[in-house]
Amino acid sequence: xxxxxxxxxxxxxxxxxxxxxxxxxxxxxxxxxxxxxxxxxxxxxxxxxxxxxxxxxxxxxxxxxxxxxxxxxxxxxxxxxxxxxxxxxxxxxxxxxxxxxxxxxxxxx
Amino acid sequence: xxxxxxxxxxxxxxxxxxxxxxxxxxxxxxxxxxxxxxxxxxxxxxxxxxxxxxxxxxxxxxxxxxxxxxxxxxxxxxxxxxxxxxxxxxxxxxxxxxxxxxxxxxxxxxxxxxxxxxxxxxxxxxxxxxxxxxxxxxxxxxxxxx
Numbered sequence: 001x002x003x004x005x006x007x008x009x010x011x012x013x014x015x016x017x018x019x020x021x022x023x024x025x026x027x028x029x030x031x032x033x034x035x036x037x038x039x040x041x042x043x044x045x046x047x048x049x050x051x052x053x054x055x056x057x058x059x060x061x062x063x064x065x066x067x068x069x070x071x072x073x074x075x076x077x078x079x080x081x082x083x084x085x086x087x088x089x090x091x092x093x094x095x096x097x098x099x100x101x102x103x104x105x106x107x108x109x
Numbered sequence: 110x111x112x113x114x115x116x117x118x119x120x121x122x123x124x125x126x127x128x129x130x131x132x133x134x135x136x137x138x139x140x141x142x143x144x145x146x147x148x149x150x151x152x153x154x155x156x157x158x159x160x161x162x163x164x165x166x167x168x169x170x171x172x173x174x175x176x177x178x179x180x181x182x183x184x185x186x187x188x189x190x191x192x193x194x195x196x197x198x199x200x201x202x203x204x205x206x207x208x209x210x211x212x213x214x215x216x217x218x219x220x221x222x223x224x225x226x227x228x229x230x231x232x233x234x235x236x237x238x239x240x241x242x243x244x245x246x247x248x249x250x251x252x253x254x255x
Contacts, residue, residue, distance in 0.1 A: 023162045024126035053133070053151075055158050056224040064221040071216075083151040090231065091224055092211045 003032045005041075009107050011074075012041035021051045021058030021084075030061040034068060042073030045106040049079035054087055066096060074098075076106040115184030124165045124175040124194075132179050133158050136190070139181055143188060143253050152232045153188065153251055159225035160192045160247045168196025168245060185253070187234075192247045198240050199247075206230040 002017040014036060018025060036044065046062070048054075066075050076098045080088065088094040100106040120135055122128035136157050140150040161177055169175045178193040207227050212218050230236055233249040240246070 020130060022126070022129065022158060023166065024129065053154065053158075055155060055162065056222070056228055057162065059224065060221040063219050067216055067219055067221065082148070083155070086148065086151060087155065087228075090228065091209045095211060095213050096219065 005036055011043045011045050011107050013045045015047040019052045021054045023057035026057035026061045033065045045076045045078050047078050047103050051084055052081055054084045078103040078106040115182050118181045120179045122177050124169045124177055125173050126165055129158055129161045132161050156229045156232050157190055159229050164194035168194040187250055187252050189250045194245050195243050198245050204238050
């Protein structure tokens, strides 16, 4: 599994070279995200564009990251595919997260 | 397509989370033979992944070397998926349907786990859990509209 972070206009944009954000990679992804925050990133965009499938474990990582930021930063989710967006809507998590169609909109919004 | 009696397929993986994808891909392939919509196929895949992962994580404690069996029964009017394991049973209290609603104003209530079974309850038309001897079976059914 591979995750990547780059800086764009003051945001840390995290992306992954994975089509499935599921229980098999959720813990390494959580550690990666927490490391980014512990390293000082407080404006984070997670680019979900490559993720075709997400399960409750993947969703749990995003919730844990949001809680870790504890209102002291910004976390946005960008470019979710239909099945991923459906999961957010089904679980009401769309109410907790700022979700944008593209990374650019997340940064400029 | 299938007749009223339907057709059945039995799949088996070793208890590793990376193997769940194999089951997911097989389920997607089978769903492609049905009249389920793309959204419904995604949801069935999600439910099966949740229950297979549940067996690996909770019945077997993420220990490799155990059997997870998935039996798919495909009929004209319904898709039934049974996930069998021979590990620790699920506590009855965890099988009760719970709400997926969230309180936006109280981060302490934002759960980072425990949504798998509620998701399955909300998406499948019927859900049944049973234990027979040392075998745990989670049976879920999705109706197929013509």
